[in-house]
Amino acid sequence: xxxxxxxxxxxxxxxxxxxxxxxxxxxxxxxxxxxxxxxxxxxxxxxxxxxxxxxxxxxxxxxxxxxxxxxxxxxxxxxxxxxxxxxxxxxxxxxxxxxxxxxxxxxxxxxxxxxxxxxxxxxxxxxxxxxxxxxxxxxxxxxxxxxxxxxxxxxxxxxxxxxxxxxxxxxxxxxxxxxxxxxxxxxxxxxxxxxxxxxxxxxxxxxxx
Amino acid sequence: xxxxxxxxxxxxxxxxxxxxxxxxxxxxxxxxxxxxxxxxxxxxxxxxxxxxxxxxxxxxxxxxxxxxxxxxxxxxxxxxxxxxxxxxxxxxxxxxxxxxxxxxxxxxxxxxxxxxxxxxxxxxxxxxxxxxxxxxxxxxxxxxxxxxxxxxxxxxxxxxxxxxxxxxxxxxxxxxxxxxxxxxxxxxxxxxxxxxxxxxxxxxxxxxx
Numbered sequence: 001x002x003x004x005x006x007x008x009x010x011x012x013x014x015x016x017x018x019x020x021x022x023x024x025x026x027x028x029x030x031x032x033x034x035x036x037x038x039x040x041x042x043x044x045x046x047x048x049x050x051x052x053x054x055x056x057x058x059x060x061x062x063x064x065x066x067x068x069x070x071x072x073x074x075x076x077x078x079x080x081x082x083x084x085x086x087x088x089x090x091x092x093x094x095x096x097x098x099x100x101x102x103x104x105x106x107x108x109x110x111x112x113x114x115x116x117x118x119x120x121x122x123x124x125x126x127x128x129x130x131x132x133x134x135x136x137x138x139x140x141x142x143x144x145x146x147x148x149x150x151x152x153x154x155x156x157x158x159x160x161x162x163x164x165x166x167x168x169x170x171x172x173x174x175x176x177x178x179x180x181x182x183x184x185x186x187x188x189x190x191x192x193x194x195x196x197x198x199x200x201x202x203x204x205x206x207x208x209x
Numbered sequence: 210x211x212x213x214x215x216x217x218x219x220x221x222x223x224x225x226x227x228x229x230x231x232x233x234x235x236x237x238x239x240x241x242x243x244x245x246x247x248x249x250x251x252x253x254x255x256x257x258x259x260x261x262x263x264x265x266x267x268x269x270x271x272x273x274x275x276x277x278x279x280x281x282x283x284x285x286x287x288x289x290x291x292x293x294x295x296x297x298x299x300x301x302x303x304x305x306x307x308x309x310x311x312x313x314x315x316x317x318x319x320x321x322x323x324x325x326x327x328x329x330x331x332x333x334x335x336x337x338x339x340x341x342x343x344x345x346x347x348x349x350x351x352x353x354x355x356x357x358x359x360x361x362x363x364x365x366x367x368x369x370x371x372x373x374x375x376x377x378x379x380x381x382x383x384x385x386x387x388x389x390x391x392x393x394x395x396x397x398x399x400x401x402x403x404x405x406x407x408x409x410x411x412x413x414x415x416x417x418x
Contacts, residue, residue: 190413201381205356
């Protein structure tokens with residue numbers, strides 16, 4: 001699954017790729033076939049120079065004086081990001097947030113499928129969310145078919161769930177809890193903290209920057 | 210509400226404040242009274258130098274050779290971030306994600322209260338989530354009591370809702386949709402895109418960085 005790159009791609013560049021991808025999907029929907037890096041700037045707020053530099057990591061796609069073929073670039077970025085394949089996800093914690101994520105149609109549109117849901121609550125185990133039966137976390141598979149794990153349990157249970165996931169071969173964990181989790185170095189952890197978003201917003205508002 | 214600072218605080222510093230705050234709460238819970246910047250590093254992964262530099266924006270709090278009083282620093286950061294006051298939030302879009310956010314207890318712990326919920330769906334209007342009645346978005350107040358607005362509607366309705374919010378005096382919008390929203394320069398917009406988190410994770414995993 002590893003990609004060979006011309007240069008080492010920077011973390012911020014990786015973070016910008018989904019923005020380009022979304023903008024390109026929007027151009028496509030509107031029937032636009034060719035765009036300039038300025039069009040991309042107007043859509044995403046990312047400067048033309050930056051956009052061109054980011055694309056250069058992957059060999060560049062523009063045609064001098066013409067711009068970028070929307071469809072071609074969409075395909076390329078989708079392939080770079082591995083979004084042209086389906087991604088199987090396992091979620092542990094079928095509470096409010098976990099259930100909402102499972103029901104959220106936006107993930108499916110981007111080829112992310114939450115195929116398995118686990119919980120430890122006997123009241124939840126056996127129930128269904130969108131056709132998927134909630135299973136007992138004690139029966140988490142020894143070798144997971146999914147390679148991305150989502151944690152939406154109470155904070156105090158986060159580390160335990162992370163350990164189970166790592167043991168079963170999960171390669172990346174998206175941690176929605178407040179708790180910091182520690183894993184093997186080879187496992188990628190992404191923390192998504194919704195309270196933080198509110199706190200940062202208040203803080204920025206306070207300093208009006 | 211504006212704060213006077215010794216120096217202009219950087220955006221990354223603002224983003225780190227909630228991490229310090231959470232770590233401090235955890236130290237408090239464990240009965241720890243004094244910490245060093247190294248303790249903070251072990252907890253948050255943010256280097257001691259960076260921590261000291263961030264605090265210096267606000268005048269510095271450490272005692273040479275002693276470290277930091279946990280309780281005092283918690284109070285100070287809480288006050289800097291305005292987290293010692295309650296924050297009233299209005300949410301538009303009572304779907305899966307919106308409802309989950311309303312039900313999420315983590316926000317209340319940090320003094321964020323979703324006090325009003327609106328939707329345009331007649332099936333949802335009049336129903337209750339956690340004691341709050343879902344009201345018709347057409348009846349959104351002309352002058353909102355809340356100053357933070359959360360948008361969890363389908364992407365195509367995001368701009369319309371943002372316009373309503375801005376008109377009613379909302380100062381900051383947290384946009385959970387895929388859609389870019391355009392507002393007056395004085396209104397702070399924070400985009401939280403959950404699909405992006407998955408896409409970035411896949412992308413990072415692909416490049417194993």
